[in-house]
Amino acid sequence: MSELLVRLEWFKAVVLPHEAAVRARLKRICPPGFDVDNLVAESLARAYQAHDIGRITAGRAYLFAIARNLLIDTLRREAIVSLDFVADLDVLRSDEAMTERQIQARDELRWLQALVDRMPTQWRRVFLLRRVHDLSPATIAGEMGLSVSTVEKHLAKALKLVAQARAEREDQELGRNAPQDLRRPAGHRRPGRRLRR
Numbered sequence: 001m002s003e004l005l006v007r008l009e010w011f012k013a014v015v016l017p018h019e020a021a022v023r024a025r026l027k028r029i030c031p032p033g034f035d036v037d038n039l040v041a042e043s044l045a046r047a048y049q050a051h052d053i054g055r056i057t058a059g060r061a062y063l064f065a066i067a068r069n070l071l072i073d074t075l076r077r078e079a080i081v082s083l084d085f086v087a088d089l090d091v092l093r094s095d096e097a098m099t100e101r102q103i104q105a106r107d108e109l110r111w112l113q114a115l116v117d118r119m120p121t122q123w124r125r126v127f128l129l130r131r132v133h134d135l136s137p138a139t140i141a142g143e144m145g146l147s148v149s150t151v152e153k154h155l156a157k158a159l160k161l162v163a164q165a166r167a168e169r170e171d172q173e174l175g176r177n178a179p180q181d182l183r184r185p186a187g188h189r190r191p192g193r194r195l196r197r
Contacts, residue, residue: 007053014059015047021060022067030071039074043067115165119158126151127158 019040026036043066047059056062116124125144129135137155141148 007048010053010056011048014053014056015044015063016059018060018063019044022063025064026067026071039067039070042070046070111169112162115162119161122146123154123158123161126154127162130155 022043023036023040026039030036030039043063046066047063050056050062116127119127122144126140129140129143130137135143137148137151140146141151144151146154
């Protein structure tokens with residue numbers, strides 16, 4: 001059998017049966033208006049071009065990994081990534097059973113996205129450029145037309161807001177999960193924290 005026929009048979013048997021599953025998963029998580037069909041076609045084309053097809057036996061995992069990587073690359077180029085969407089990317093893994101830790105991490109990302117969405121515009125932009133896109137303060141300053149000092153102040157304020165919100169969230173979790181005798185009495189505050197006036 002020719003190499004081309006071997007590759008075609010491998011593709012039809014190992015990869016192609018998972019096209020519908022990857023398409024359905026992408027439709028669930030992609031932003032509205034995103035060209036899912038194009039991404040699926042590109043994923044299939046890349047899978048077909050695999051170098052060592054004899055080693056690829058888990059076609060579903062292989063196709064999902066390609067689609068996930070292409071999606072990340074596309075969104076990074078288009079700069080339309082939100083933290084909420086990054087959390088949804090875990091859905092593109094072929095193993096559908098999520099561990100408790102993965103679920104908690106996803107919930108944490110959703111909580112953080114909601115918090116970031118409520119930040120003042122410049123704080124939010126600086127926070128995302130620094131923490132998500134990993135740009136330096138100098139690069140952010142140049143992009144936003146601000147001084148490095150101003151960028152650092154915005155970042156410090158955003159990080160302080162996140163830290164305070166996280167502490168309050170932990171306090172609420174402690175209050176919900178602790179036995180009645182361990183819960184903090186009303187008016188009790190965390191040690192070392194000043195009351196706001």
